[in-house]
Amino acid sequence: MLKLHYNLEKLSMGLVGAIIVVASVGGIIEIAPLFTIEETVEIPDDMRPHTPLELAGREIYIREGCYACHSQMVRSLADELDRYGPYSLAAESAWDHPMLWGSKRTGPDLARVGGKYSDDWHVAHLIDPRSVIPVSIMPAYPWLTRDLDTGLIEDKLTTLARLGVPYDDAMIENALADARAQSQPDSDGTEGVRDRYGDDIAVRAFDGDPLRLTEMDALVAYLQSLGTLTDAAQEMLTEDVP
């Protein structure tokens, strides 16, 4: 063995090849099966993709680095179930490019935050966290009241559709209209966005002002959608309890 290595050390491309082979084994064995084993991800029948407005909010969540302090992955531990709700299923992030499971909880997990607080609470909290939670250490995001940039919204849905997210042609064509309609509850477009994404989606003036489409609308719509894309996690938990 030592003799073999003695010779290998004299051969730079031999070392290169050996390093690549030895380093590849672990990744191949752990990662490759995740793409082939069917039970890794079972997509529930009621699962829906994010609406264009929620998707825009997700991009703001990413842009501001929210994932650095908030996870979106409830682990299967008793206290987490009591604190946050049903543990997260693989299916719930099956269409997430990228996933936002996170790695740190400087603030609480957000996987089940949808519907937990009112829109007004979220708006006040994002503009000045300490106005609603005096000891909070979250930074303030006063600039979120600016207009939402929707320039690439159709391209984004197209790109995601190419990667396998089930956005159909009608969803892509109406992306901008749907984003506006979801934050204008009295407008004509609300029926369309409900047709395409289901009756369960929230159609509200998230920032309180139906006339302007702001970054706040998008981010609050996204936060309110977390954990509501499918009921599978809730159902699984009630099935577990006899």
Next chain:
Amino acid sequence: MAVTATLTSTERQIGIAISAGLAVLGLAMAAVAKTGPMALHGGMALVLGLALVFHLGGALYDQPEPSARRQAEYYDAPTRFGIVMTLIWAVTAMGVGVWLAALMYWPEATPPVPATSFGRMRPVHTSGIIFGFGGNALIATSFYVVQRTSRARLADAVSPWFVLIGFNLFCVWAATGYLMGQTQSKEYAEPEWYADLWLVVVWVTYFALYIRTLARRAEPHIYVANWYYMSFILVVAMLHIVNNLALPVTWGAGESYTIWTGVQDAMIQWWYGHNAVAFFLTTGFLGMLYYFLPVRAQRPIWSYRLSILSFWGIVFFYMWAGSHHLHYTALPYWVQTLGMTFSVMLLVPSWASAGNAIATLNGAWHKVRDDAVLRFMFVAAVFYGLSTFEGSFLAIRPVNSLSHYTDWTVGHVHSGTLGWVAMIVFGAIYSLVPKLWGRADMAWPRAVEWHFWLAITGTLIYVVSLWNAGITQGLMWRAYDEGGALSFSFIESVEAMLPYYAARTLGGALFLTGAVLCALNCRATMRAAGDRVDEADRPLVPQPAE
């Protein structure tokens, strides 16, 4: 001597051509993107390319050809540049880190400007340290070490500059992009697709230069430090390419979606993330340790067999360990179990390396006592051993249920980065700077001693406060009262963190002070450069013309 004077006129011409290419690339990026971070990054490449064209063009005929004797010397100008960049990134990124630590205690201090927000600056700290500080230190020392251990001059004089300047362009693109809100959100792989592609070009050049230099070696055997540097170069390339595969939204958008999704994305991300720790922050720096520690101590490596065992052990075991970041999540249980198992086994090669380094100091302990530079390296080896033990421990599933998502993880990371990575870098810098600037010693030898004690005090305060923070947090989250309800609301656990966050800021500030002292000391040494030459420090045989 001006850097351009180390290049022949042909090399200067090649440099001008490459710089012009960079300028054209930058112009094209700016033209396609029109607005946003990608346009600005294109502008940066354009300005950098043009500046280099003028710089090299001005020297093209004005400066004499370097003497033919250079082939009988090592080429250290790129290493000198890399050390300066290492120090600049150290002070910048550690400064950002201390500022961010202060914001966690004092969030009202955040200016109401998006670019200064915690979430945008956090990757400036992480990328600035890992890539800016660590990356420059690794590239700079690898050029130095590969020449000495091969007894051969670098294979050519242009590509080391391409590697260093190109790599720093990537780092600046990354940091400025985050401030403008441009990120892929993959931890430690945040830069967007075009920056990722650029890094691939830089990295391939780096690999080619390394292997070409090894091919010129006058020693039959490739020294162990080079195995480590080579595994760093190769595996980082594998990780970077696989984790960053993405589909741009449009060619001009500077935005993309990763091709990976959900649970597969999580697994690939942490396969990348943990092995960035392994092959960027560990094997590269072990290469540094395996060269600078024995040289400084004037003792041979204690055990050759142990270095073989630990090298292949680390290369094999680490790659399985990433899934320990995903315990109790939606990742299949068997993958978590494999990750845990290999993480525990990883302790064997890790401690073999740390032990080998410490045993090498046998017979030189009086030097560890007297020489702060060697003490930096010794402490680095000790913290390497401690951090890898802690890492294996935290990867055990039930331990992880308490520690994960808490500040314990952050404390663990800093025990590795402050105690191990930064300490070995400082040891290497203090060894190299006098030598490469022709002096017998640093300009302020006593400041090295001060730096050592600031660094070790800072590290200990930082790590101990976050151990306390993390364990407190984890216990508060899972505490139940007698009625079977959770004892604490989340915000109560946040409040409990404040004293620890204040203490960690102090620890970080001490460490930063030491780093600033190091930078000033190096600056003073460089300004008082001498002409001391070590006659033995040259290639074994003169190399043929390039």
